[in-house]
Structures are given as C-alpha cells and as structure tokens.
Amino acid sequence: MKAILKDLKLHFATLILFGLLFPLLIWAIGLLFPHQSNGLPIYKEGKLIGFENIGQKFYSDKYFWGRPSAMDYNGASTGGSNKGPTNPEYLAQVEERIQQFLDKNPGVKRSEIPSELVTASGSGLDPHISPQGARIQVARVAAARNLDPERVRQLVESHIEAPLLGLFGTARVNVLKLNLALDEMDSGNNTDKELKSGL
C-alpha cells in the first residue's frame, strides 16, 4: 500500500514535469517567434490564405498543379493512399492520372512526366513538386494566362529551391509560393506597363 502511494506520487510528479511543464516551456519560447510557432502562415489582405508548407489543391489551368492527394488536400484529416506497389487498381489509377495530365498539357511527352506528379504523397499535403514537374506545366499556365511562356519559365527557375546548403536532399518547387508569385506577376503585368509608359 505504502509502495503504491509512492508510485502514485511519482506518477503525478512526472506527469506535471513532462506532460505539462515541458510542452508549456516550448510553447512559451514559441511566443517569441509567432510566425514560426503558428506554422508559417501566409496572409493576404488580412485573410489567412495558406501555410508555406501545407500544399493546396490546384486544378485550374492557370495554376501550377501539385501532387495528387489521397485525402484531397484536406488539412483536417490527412494521409496517404497506402496503396501497394503492385496493386492493379492503383496502377490503373496512375495510368488515368497520366492520361488526364497529357490531355490538359498537349505537347508534353509521356516520358517527360516525373513520377511525383501522378503518385499521391505520404501526407496528402505535400507542398512541393520537382523542378521537372513544374517545367512541363509552363506552356499550359502561360497559355491560360496569356503570358509570355519565357517569363513563366523564368519564374519557375527562380522558384527552384536548392538542396540544403546546395549539398543535401532534393531540389524542389513550392507550388503555393510559385502560384502566389505567378498571380502577382500577372496582376502586376498591367500596372508595370502603365508605369513604364507613364515614365
């Protein structure tokens, strides 16, 4: 009995130390870095329009598309497809995605499609695609927006994030950031011209 009392006390002591004080300490440090501790939110005109690292669903021709998501980019219930590599149903689904992509992006060859564009990510929220995955969408996006493809291509190139320190990991493109810059370029397009003619 005495031993159980001892154990109960130790239970509550460690509960307070590690279940409460430790997370609250980190939370308190987080108050000094509100942008980071809120998950890198992006606001536009005071409205929350996304998080830097949380992928969004893009389906219009005028936006670069991210990866397929098993959970349809639902940020409140995330996950992967958990499809096995030899599952016939899954392989048929990938084939369907390839067809869809080719239909929407005439001029792109099948062998140019990188695998991440037609396979679902682990989280269902993957914010990135490979540089190749962005480059093959340039023609479609430029046509939909009536922009010079060369300018769109340059925008893609300037949004390629290099591996960490240029040495470790993958090169990738953050689709949300790219599309934000694209919107900005597109809307700034007319103002730019006006400004220049004004000068």
Add this chain to the structure above:
Amino acid sequence: MNTELFGVVAILFLTFILAWPLGKYISKVFKGEKVWSDFLSPLENWVLRICSIDPNESMDWKRNMKAMLRLNLIFFLWSILILMIQKYIPIWNPANIGNMEATLAYNTATSFTSNTNLQHYSGETGLSYFSQLLVICFLQFVSAGTGIATLALLFKGLVQKQAADLGNFYHLFLKSCTRILLPLSIVVAIIFLLNGMPTTFAGLQEVQTLEGDTVQVATGPVAPVIAIKQLGTNGGGFFGPNCAHPFENANYLTNISANISILLIPVALVFAFGFYLNRKKLAWIFFGVMTIVFLTFVSSAATFESSGNPEIAKLGISQPPGSMEGKEVRFGAAASALWGVSTTSTSNGSVNSMHDSQTPFSGGIFLLDMMINAVYGGVGVGFINFFMFVVIAVFIGGLMIGRTPEFLGKKIEAREVKIASLVILLHPFLILVGTAIAAFTAAIEPAIGWLNNPSYHGFSEMLYEFTSASANNGSGFEGLADNTPFWNIACGTVMLLGRYLPIIGPIALAGSLAAKKSVPFSSGSLKVDSLAFGVVLLGVLVVIAALSFFPALTLGPIAEFFSM
C-alpha cells in the same frame, strides 16, 4: 541524386559522431558521477523527497521489477481513463474531439505505455490537445525513461560481484528522464519550432485557398511532442501521416534532426555500455555487428526506392525522383528509405513516408529489421534484446571451442541460456501465431474488409501489424483497417507481452549474474572482444531471424517481389 545520397551520409555521420560523447555522458549519469547537468539535482531530490523515495536504497532485481511494473500499471490506468473521458475535460479541446471507444482506448494506452506507439486512430481527429500532452507526450517521456532505467539495472548486474543489488529503479528512471531525455528534447523541440512546426493551442485554422476553396487545417502544440517522440524511440504521430506531414517534419533540416534523434540514444547506449563496464573494445564489436546489418539494410532499401517502382516504369513515365507513392518531395526517395530503416531498427515507428507503398524489397527489409529488433533497438530495451543474442552467441561459441561459456567473468549456465532462449522465442511466437489467426480469419471471411491491397501485399499488411506490435515499433502498413475490436485487443495484448516479458527475463538474468562469483580470465575463457566472436554474434542474429521468419517473409514481400 547525388545530393540525396550526401544527405543520407551526413545523417549517419552526424549520428555516430554525436553518439560517442552522449554514451560517455549517459554512463556517468548511470554511475552518479559528476556531470554538467548536476544543476538539476535539487529538482530531482525535491521530487524524490515528496514521493518519499530514498534514491540510495539498493534493491534486488525482484523489487526493482515490481517497482517498474507498478509504476507502468499506473501510467496505463491514467491513460486509458483520460482517453475515455477526454470529451468531458473542459480545457484544450478546441476541435471538440469525442471520447475514445473502449477497445481503441485499451490499444492506445498499452501502445504508448509500452513505448510502441502503434496508432489505430488519427491524431487530428482522435485526440484532444489535453490527451496529446498529458497522455501522449507524458508517456513518451516515462516509457522511454522506463526502458533506459531498465538497461541501467542490467549494466549494474554485469559489474556486480556476488551481490544482489542492481541499483534503484526509481532514481534511475527519474534521472533518465531529466538528464538524458529532457535536455535533448528541449534542444530538438526548439530546432523544430524555429523551422515552422506549430506550437499553438489554436485548433483548426480556416484557410481560403488561391483557387477560392475553404479548407480547415489542423495545428496544435506539435514541436515539443515530436521532439520526445523521436528521442525516446516512441514514434507516435501528432497527425495521421506522422512525420510525412509538413507540420511534423517541415523541411530537410528538420528531417536530418529528426532522423538523428531517432538513432542517437539507441546508438549512444551501445557506447555507454563500453564506458560503464570499461569495455570499449567490446562495445565497438557490438556497434560493428549492429552497424553492418544496419548499413546493409539502408543501402538496399535506398537503392530500391531510388530506382523506382518497376510497375510504374512500365507505364512509360520518368522516375528520376524514384518511387514516389506515399513519399514527400522535400525528403526524396533515399532519405525516406534511410528513415524507414532507422525507424524499424530502433523500434521507433515514426514514418516520413508510407511504408505500405514502398517497393516490396524495402517493405521486406523493414519487416526483417523489426523481426531482429536488436539493431540498436529501442531506448534501453534494444540493447537488452541484443544482450539476449549475446548470451546465445556466448553459449554457442563456448560449445564450438569446447569450453565453459562465460561472459565478462561470469559463467553462463543453464538458467541464463533458458531465459535468453525463451525471450528470443517469444518474439516469433507472438508474430507468427497472431498473423496466422488473422490470415485465417481474412481467408474464411473475405468480406471482413481489413485489407487495402490484394494478394501477397495484403498478407504483408497483417504480418507487418503483428511484427510492429511485438517489436514495440509502432509503424504500420497503414492500409490495414486496424481500428476494429480484433486488431485493437490482439495488438494491445501482443504489445504488453512483447514489452514486459523481454524486460523481466533479462533483468532476472542480470540478477542471477550479479550474484555469481567472478571467474578470473584464463586461456580457457572465451574471448568476447574479438573479431571471431563478432562474426559468431552476427551469424546468430542472422540465422535466428532467418530461420524463424523466412517462411512468413516468403509469403509476403518476397512473393510480391518476384511477381513484379
């Protein structure tokens, strides 16, 4: 591709570099020698005083094990209670999460108490923030502390001469949490926080996307929970997809930190053995045996993942990123494979890619890794498991050269070999019997709807679940529809047996070794810190794992591999 490879090498290099000084530090903490963190001792003494625990009271193996079991029972009861009433707790539940159903609560409480972290729920929809912190985060500390403290008892048993005393579990447990887990968790949590992993109690955030849709995004006090989840080889995700979720693993830098955190303490404990017993050469032999297996697994899994899925290649698209189903672009195929091997080696069980979607060969490696369950292994218990293989190797080595088996001056006799054999056999018993029952049920009742994939891969899903439960790993082939009473109760029970029997057995063994006379080393003794013994040990590991599990692996990943 090259930068992906550099990333893998950098993670391994940093882990091994950091593990050595950490091992030295841990050995000092165990022995109670002077260390930099002594400023924490007033806090520890205060806790011990209010709990009326005398830290210097020495206890034999039985009293230590009773203390460990009682304390763990209280952790378990507390957790199952909170999970079943979380809806009624007025604070820290902004998303109005409901109570857990009884079998799911049983599964979750056993899972986190036993340091397994197998999850049959999804964090963002299944747990309130109160439960995330005062059940999950709390258990991630104390279950890891339990494992490390138990290993300290084993170390003490190996150096004792004709004494019953193995040290004081309470004191070792508390110090494992405050001196080892806490400082590292604070550092890692701050790294995570600064890289944009949320630490907030704000709940769901409504986002207006560029396309004009409205979506809810779950946040939470993520960074601190993920830090201890990795360092304590726990592995339970804050969100459903675990460390594939951008809020649980924001970028390549957090991926490096997290992967190092997975491996760090398990590797350091091997070195701690060397420092504690002043047997550094033997520690290097142990480290070498484990690392040979580990690197073999890493290089094969990375090769298969990077070269892509052959079935996808047949569709005619390009696979420079490798097999990407279930993976994240910011980590890439190679780092995902390294993580998969790290997490299954160390009984961590967190994932940064979906193991169910890996190519069959990698899936098979992850299974084999958990079947061996002693390549570094979980904090504390991994080395204890490995020690059981050492006892068997000493016995076999002794037979081979016709000498009395002895280890570090202690005779290994019938009682020790019996305990070690039983502990080693328990693991295949739990896995194979569990999988057989599940496979039988799924075969006679195909409408039961457990499996997300047909054929061989479906069998692998069931095999993986029981392997993960018995190895106290916690990762899964998550396609398996496992939140059913059968899986909740079966896996919960396997986790309990797979956790506590392999702790009690070896500590009883340590108790019996401690009581023995020390025999002086002679020319008739088996020299354990030799390359020859390392080879025998490696052979024992491979043969036991291969013989026990090869038939089951053949029905799952191996058959799938050859069907491609």
